[in-house]
Amino acid sequence: MTMTETKYDVVIIGAGIFGMASAYYLLKNNNELKILVIDKAASAGAGNTAQSAAMYRDTFSSEVNLILSSTTRDFFRHVQNNLNINLSMKDITYLWLMDREKFERNKHAIETMLENNIRIDILDKNEIKQKIPELVTDFDENENVNLLGLKNIDYGILGYDCGELDADKITRDFYESEFKKLGGETLYSTRIKKFVLEPVGETLGIPGEPVGWQNKRVGAVETQDETKIIADTFILATGPWANELLLPIGIDSHALALKKSLYRVQTTRLAGLLDNEHFNEERTIPFMIFPIHGIYVKPVKYNNSVWIGGGSTIGHPYVMSCPDSYTPGENPLDDTQADPRDYEYDQYLILSEYLPVLKDQPLTNQWSGFYAINTIDKNPVVFKPAGIESLIIVTSGSGSGIMKSDAVGRIADALYRGKEFAELYGGKKFKVSRLGLIARDIDKEYFVI
Template sequence: MECDTLIIGAGIMGLSTAYHMKKRAPSKKILVIDKYAGPGQGNSAKSEGGFRNIFTSETNYLLADTSIDFFFHMENELGYNLKMESIGYLWLFSEEQYEKIRPAVEGLKDRGVELEVYTREEIEVKIPTLMTDFGDDEEAELLGLKNVDYGVFGKKCGSLDADALVRAYEAEFLKLGGEVKYNTEATELIVKPEMELGIPGEPFVWQEKVITGTKTSDGEILADTTVVACGVWANQLMDPVGLDSFQRPKKRQLFAFKEPKLDPVMRTVGLNHENALPLMVLPTAGIFLKAELTEGSIWLGCADTIPRKFELEEDPQAEDDYYTNNIYHALVMYFGEFEDVRPMNSWAGQYSINSFDETPVIYGENGVIYVGCGSGSGIMKGDAIGRVADALWAGEAEAELHGGMKLPVANIGVKNRAVEREEFVI
């Protein structure tokens, strides 16, 4: 089988890239393959579906802000029900934590990002059930819990249906004449010399090499350009041919709660039009929770670092003990309503993490374009990521993002990378 461009991976990055490439070049045969039976079945659909434009890095801000605008365009103008809910993001800080982050917050304000800074007193009015001051509580001190002294609230932030988003990109790609092939696993990138001599043992060290496609579970697929956009599985294809994906996989877990005694936690005052719990990040351990309005539940997670190992898991599972004997002890101190409440559901996916700047990596080399390193925010940056990959494919120095903003392609490449340090990481 042959095509002009082969895209390995039908998650948000792969399908956004495919859509923008096909939109640019309708006559090109562009094929997306995935080992699963449908779009987004790897890690995209397992996402908590948060979106935010609160990033201190200008690069991350552009990637997210323009993508969010396009997602609203898909919902409002193109008619896709992405369940976009602007419930906001609320980061909670102790006095000490806020003083460290204050310059970054001022920088966000100067950039014109829509945000509010709340004092403890204001937070207590808006979230009456939240414990903000532990005083001399010995248990809180033993657990190392931080008081809540400030909150930073992002307005252009909220929640969406990640599965619906991925399927919307697939639908738009197919409308343009793109092709998808599911239940087809890429097993090995094909390396050949640029000029084949027909000599056994090619390619030799003195020959220029090029990736000409991939071997799959359903035979070889040859392509002029091969895009590797398969997230945490990229290493399996790239390592054997000496290419670097700059990412390592790490498990992330979500727990869902639907319990009447949690109703007061679901309700807030004056933070959003639904008076619902925004995506809230507690000041201890990065524990976060949000109202999932579509099902009337609360979703909760905690992105642990050490000692959570980097490991590729084909079918990651949530660990009940991680909530009941770990997160729970801190959570219940902030929200007493969680006492003796167990999750009704839980699941796990994996982040594709680049630890040096937690920003996507997109580069081209020897016939391959690599699109990866979502680092936990690939969904919310998905449209812009696809546009940058498309611009690289077309040989353009700058990608035009939704709304007309420009981003130099090399900025999120490798050789001339120019990414600012990010202060807001979940």
């Protein structure tokens, strides 16, 4: 049977963590549905989900951030501990390093986190020095320090219920696997080229239907080989590629794509730094965020390496592409190459001052992905765009999509079912419209690094 002859209840475009989590909850809660997940990659989770640092944290001052991330983390713990699916999830802790000024600026947010029972500790400079002797906390005024704008480390905020997991495992070994067990279908190595619009109700045979005044719905999607796949509802979960399919039909999801790179340094010289008894059961340093430009270091103890990310954003372009204007294989959003010179001239100069053990150490690997950044408030969007039927958009992980994914999948399912509230893991109710565009209700995040 060709795809043109098969009609689905729901077609989900994008098998990243958002698409797969949505697919799982839709089918789990509506097991009569015929659902197809399509991805241009050869497997699930191969887009930005695979490129990420896959860290999770609950250290947020905003209620929405806290709910989305803590319920997702608790669900992942449940999967690993009670369902015995190994997600390589480890609470290695987060340590935000800051100078006095930044600490003062964040004081209110820190108090809010304590009031919300988020398990944090405030470390002072002496404790930091004693626990991580490899870290330089104080800089003498000199030309280099002034030029780079280096800040001393006066405080550290240590988050305990924070850590790392394997994003591939939760996406494939749990969401995709459970979705398939429930009868869900997947179609990989298939790129969707466009949405096919049609009038709601009767077709009148007017050229160019649906014309301006007609009510519109997405009736089908067209693949790169011009096969049409039809469904009652389409869920777009293509992360930073979302605009490729939305802009041509006049829909703005308020997401822009920004390239983000990770760099790896692997050397036995790091063994001393990585082996640390003070923070977690893994006996490693925490995931550390440095005082300037959000530069971070993720310890990967088993192979004596660290992953380095973050860095300044201004000066880097938002990247656009349109499916009709690129040659396959040349989509700028498919570019996962990182430029080692970016590390050399940015993160390295700063980090090697804080962690001299990194001095003169070459990169052993680097890669890139794209944040789909919601330009309103850097939180995911889950909504039905106005003026068109049968379309739901689930995107804008904004650099924290893994840690919010379970909540996002449940909210997408609740929106599909027309529910006012989604039930998140642990029974917490979340008003679906809070992640929409019209009645969006996201409180401001004050713990800004």
